[in-house]
Amino acid sequence: MPSAQDPKDPSGGRPSGRAPFSLTPEQRAWSASLRTLTARRLRPLADAAEPGRVNRPLVAALGEHGLLERLFPADGVLRAVDLCLLREALAQECTEAETALALQGLGTHPVAQAGTEAQRDRWLPEVAAGRAVAAFALSEPEAGSDAAALRLRAEPAGTSGWTLHGAKQWISNAPEADFHTVFARTRPDAGAHGITAFLVPAGRPGLGGRPLHMIAPHPVGLLTFDGVPVGPDDVIGEVDAGFRVALRTLDLFRPSVGAFAVGMARAALRAALDHAAERHAFGAPLKDLQAVSHRLADMATRTEAASLLVHSAAGAYDAGEPGVAARSAMAKLYATETAQDVIDAAIQIHGARALEQGHLLEHLYREVRATRIYEGATEVQRTIIARELYR
Numbered sequence: 541m542p543s544a545q546d547p548k549d550p551s552g553g554r555p556s557g558r559a560p561f562s563l564t565p566e567q568r569a570w571s572a573s574l575r576t577l578t579a580r581r582l583r584p585l586a587d588a589a590e591p592g593r594v595n596r597p598l599v600a601a602l603g604e605h606g607l608l609e610r611l612f613p614a615d616g617v618l619r620a621v622d623l624c625l626l627r628e629a630l631a632q633e634c635t636e637a638e639t640a641l642a643l644q645g646l647g648t649h650p651v652a653q654a655g656t657e658a659q660r661d662r663w664l665p666e667v668a669a670g671r672a673v674a675a676f677a678l679s680e681p682e683a684g685s686d687a688a689a690l691r692l693r694a695e696p697a698g699t700s701g702w703t704l705h706g707a708k709q710w711i712s713n714a715p716e717a718d719f720h721t722v723f724a725r726t727r728p729d730a731g732a733h734g735i736t737a738f739l740v741p742a743g744r745p746g747l748g749g750r751p752l753h754m755i756a757p758h759p760v761g762l763l764t765f766d767g768v769p770v771g772p773d774d775v776i777g778e779v780d781a782g783f784r785v786a787l788r789t790l791d792l793f794r795p796s797v798g799a800f801a802v803g804m805a806r807a808a809l810r811a812a813l814d815h816a817a818e819r820h821a822f823g824a825p826l827k828d829l830q831a832v833s834h835r836l837a838d839m840a841t842r843t844e845a846a847s848l849l850v851h852s853a854a855g856a857y858d859a860g861e862p863g864v865a866a867r868s869a870m871a872k873l874y875a876t877e878t879a880q881d882v883i884d885a886a887i888q889i890h891g892a893r894a895l896e897q898g899h900l901l902e903h904l905y906r907e908v909r910a911t912r913i914y915e916g917a918t919e920v921q922r923t924i925i926a927r928e929l930y931r
Contacts, residue, residue, distance in 0.1 A: 563851075567625060574629035577605060578637055586636035591757030594673050594716040598640050603670020611645040612652055612668050618645070620792055620854035624799035628847075631803025635907045638800055639758060642793070643712045647674025649789045650721045650737055654777035659739055663719060675717035677708040677740075677763055678786055688732040688783060692765060694724040700772050702726065703746070704738070704765035710914075714761035715749025718742050722765075723782050730780070737782035738770045745769065756906040790915055792857065794868040798850040798875030801911050804904050805843045805879040811900055812836060812886035832889060839882045846875040866928035873921035876911040883908050 563571070582601055589595040602608045610626060611618055623645065630638035648667045651659050666672035683690040692706035704724050708714070719741045727734025740747065746766040754760050777785045816827040816836060826832045853871035857864050883904045887894040894901040912918045 571629045578633035582637040583634040594759045600670040609668045620857040623796045624854045627796045628799040628803040631800045647676040672718040675713040675720040677720045677722040681709045692724040694726045704768040708763040732783040735782040737776035737785045738774045795853040795871040798871040801875040801879035802847045805882040808883040808886040812889045842878045846878040869921040869924040
């Protein structure tokens with residue numbers, strides 16, 4: 541499959557004749573092939589699965605078709621543009637496949653970027669092949685958007701180890717994941733400066749959990765830590781520097797949450813366009829009614845603007861440009877809010893049929909809601925943007 545353009549030379553060393561932030565022909569072809577693959581090979585696996593559980597056949601298929609391997613390039617650098625292209629293409633055809641891929645990346649990226657050689661050798665090949673399921677365990681019952689306030693305690697045990705005490709909540713792939721990237725407090729009252737990242741495999745003594753039933757039936761759960769032992773070999777990065785590991789992961793994945801949202805918005809827009817062309821009311825197709833045509837025009841405009849903002853933020857991340865935190869926050873904020881509005885408008889155009897269980901838009905309406913909360917709620921993104929404006 542063609543790779544994304546070199547972020548150091550967006551033209552690939554030759555005049556491209558393209559507008560800024562537009563995709564290359566190779567990237568467009570790759571996205572089209574991803575959509576075809578997703579519709580033919582991945583969506584049937586999603587449709588056949590039990591809702592709310594980790595879909596291991598789907599994860600295995602993501603590995604079989606080389607999609608998970610894209611998350612771990614040979615040079616060790618996952619490019620945000622590649623990640624956005626993957627997530628947007630998959631989201632247009634199967635949100636479950638998109639989410640399964642994204643969660644594998646989110647849970648494993650801390651190991652890829654800061655883990656020891658032994659940690660990487662143990663887990664990265666298994667994740668890339670679709671044989672191991674990862675979880676990113678940051679949020680807690682009292683520390684969601686304010687991640688630096690987390691309370692999971694890592695208490696000293698012996699000369700070099702710790703035991704974990706507390707809980708994590710709203711953790712994707714929990715409690716079924718094969719390993720967890722867990723962020724725990726190693727220095728009390730030190731805020732973001734006293735947090736350490738640990739790699740905690742399933743089956744550790746004292747590790748428990750249960751599934752949570754959410755508005756969209758994804759594998760999400762609660763993890764409990766009753767003296768779970770961890771040692772120096774389990775530390776990801778450096779002791780007390782785990783919050784930087786979390787932030788680097790979120791800075792990479794935030795624009796791609798926007799790409800997920802754009803993919804859902806595009807799917808909803810296509811459904812609305814098709815319905816408005818076929819459905820007749822008051823003697824004419826719905827598309828000929830000015831109220832409907834203007835709504836469709838607004839939906840298309842906002843979706844395109846969201847896409848441009850996402851790809852701009854991803855390109856800035858890959859190029860190492862300044863202001864990435866604000867641009868990533870803008871991309872997630874605008875794209876997720878836009879997708880919510882576009883899907884809602886598509887339902888309004890369809891009418892009652894779109895509210896039937898199993899309809900594409902009913903599915904997207906439940907799926908899109910969480911994107912405005914996880915990896916930093918909309919209000920948190922606005923706070924980040926405002927703070928960066930005054931730097």
